[in-house]
Amino acid sequence: MLAALGFGSISVFTLLVMTKRISAVAGLILIPTVFGLLGGFGADLGNMMVSGVVDTAPTAVLLTFALLYFLVMTECGLFEPLIRKILSIVGEDPVRIVVGTAILIMCIGLDGDGSTAAFVVITSMYPIYRQVGINPLIIAMLLAIICPTVNWMPWGGPAARMAVSLEIDVADVVLPMLPALVLTLAAALVFAYFVGRGERSKLGARKAQAALVEEDGEASIGEPRTPIPTKNVWFNFALTIAFIVSMGIELLPLPALAMIAFSIAVTVNWPNLRTQNEKLKPHAGTVVMVISLILAAGAFSGILNDSGMVKAMSDALVTHLPEAWGGGFAFVTALISGPLLFILSNDSFYFGVVPVLAETGSAYGIPPEVIAHSVLPGIYLHTLSPLSAPIYLVASLLRTDFGTLQRFSLRWAIGITLTAIAAATITGAIYAT
Structure with missing residues (x-):
């Protein structure tokens, strides 16, 4: 339930902002609020938002x-x-x-x-x-x-x-x-x-x-x-x-x-x-927009983190992988790290999810260093995440909006992610067991 709410809030936000149906500031505040209400967190939503803004x-x-x-x-x-x-x-x-x-x-x-x-x-x-x-x-x-x-x-x-x-x-x-x-x-x-x-x-x-x-x-x-x-x-x-x-x-x-x-x-x-x-x-106007976007992103992440949606999403992606993929788990890690970093904060991912990935990989004989190598190419999608503050700064400096910037850059970010994975495979940093 929580994982579905988390994925839903991220997906709806990205869709509405990229199609210019809602502004990024309004979307960052209203969309997680709606999904938080659906999850029964109405009484705590205010504190969750303030906690995220403080962070x-x-x-x-x-x-x-x-x-x-x-x-x-x-x-x-x-x-x-x-x-x-x-x-x-x-x-x-x-x-x-x-x-x-x-x-x-x-x-x-x-x-x-x-x-x-x-x-x-x-x-x-x-x-x-x-x-x-x-x-x-x-x-x-x-x-x-x-x-x-x-x-x-x-x-x-x-x-x-x-x-x-x-x-x-x-x-x-x-x-x-x-x-x-x-x-x-x-x-x-x-x-x-x-x-x-x-x-x-x-x-x-x-x-x-x-x-x-x-x-x-x-x-x-x-x-x-x-x-x-x-x-x-x-x-x-x-x-x-x-x-x-x-x-x-x-x-x-x-x-x-x-x-x-x-x-x-x-x-x-x-x-x-x-x-x-x-x-x-x-x-x-530029300065006010940057401040409002970053603080609104804090409210967004506060609701997703404190409600447990973030943990539920990461658990759903990590623990429901087919057993047959075990030997190639390093490549699985490389492919799912991008989507995970798109929906998680840096610390949530590196300190919360990566140890779980490494533990899972060890069961298939994959050293933790190889899991670390597999994770590095995932950071490209994080730069375009609605939870990444610098993207709002870049949008403001370029006199554009978040949705336009994300829509233009996403295919190139995916392309360089796959290129980086291929390069790490060719050079032996990522391999199957």
Whole structure:
């Protein structure tokens, strides 16, 4: 019963949001409330929602102040030199721009924090995409297929969580997967190349069509970009590097670092309070949307977790596998990890489900390290989960909605998941017994 309610709430939310029948904020609140009432949790729903919001609050604070920080950096033209340099290298060729975006994400995403990569890459590349006429949703897709791959590294999170939950060495999780990581990143570049080829064809067709209706020749396809005047570039650059490094080494709790960095940036760049208000006011809608989405996602996860729906869903998927699949349980784990991570939070999955998967695998002679390898490719679908806060940030930065972003990126996330599983199989990190 609880498992059915959990699967129902996730499915109905995804369907309604992707078809734009309901907004993400309203769906995150109303849909689990309805299913919670059906499950008889009416009296406790309020406390469940508040519990989830409290758990999500640090993430909301981090992303809100980090968003404000990078908005200040954008308004001060910090990324203008980078944008000009990128344009001088790639010109207006969609293939070069998309592949260049992928490479940029690989470099910035190495710190293991996908939010930082999203801020920097979208802030610097979005104006270029709009100017040339390339679909900006491609940036979100590239973030979804590349950031999780570099997150396989020890400092990325999943490997460390599994090492703790399975009581194994993190090196045994990461090192055998490095060849698969390289192959998967190479595949991501291939994906980027073909997406860029598709955009080049579309852009050429639009230019040809526009030229037919323009009396004075070829029409402009993209949105001309007005360069932003630079201000305090070297100070802002040094502050941004210090901010990112401090986040990487966790000098302070991440929400505190974001609050401090924003306070320094806004005070130094716009010491006049009236100027601060004028500069930040146009971005108020974006900030409010990010906060509301993350807190609403907290309410959603609070109901699913505290009602027992999450545990029931994971148990249903793990314990009802056919006995005949035992020898290939590592591949079963690889295939179900994506859907599990789509409906579960990171900690619920890595500390609650992965030990059960490892125990089940041991019955078929599969070492826990191999189960850990099988789990890593599942993180791609988690980036598009309604329970993943960064996806709402990416949607806001790209001026789109959750459903559109998810609908565009999902097939590519599934494709890179299967590619990663194949790469791990070829390199021997995942095998049958």
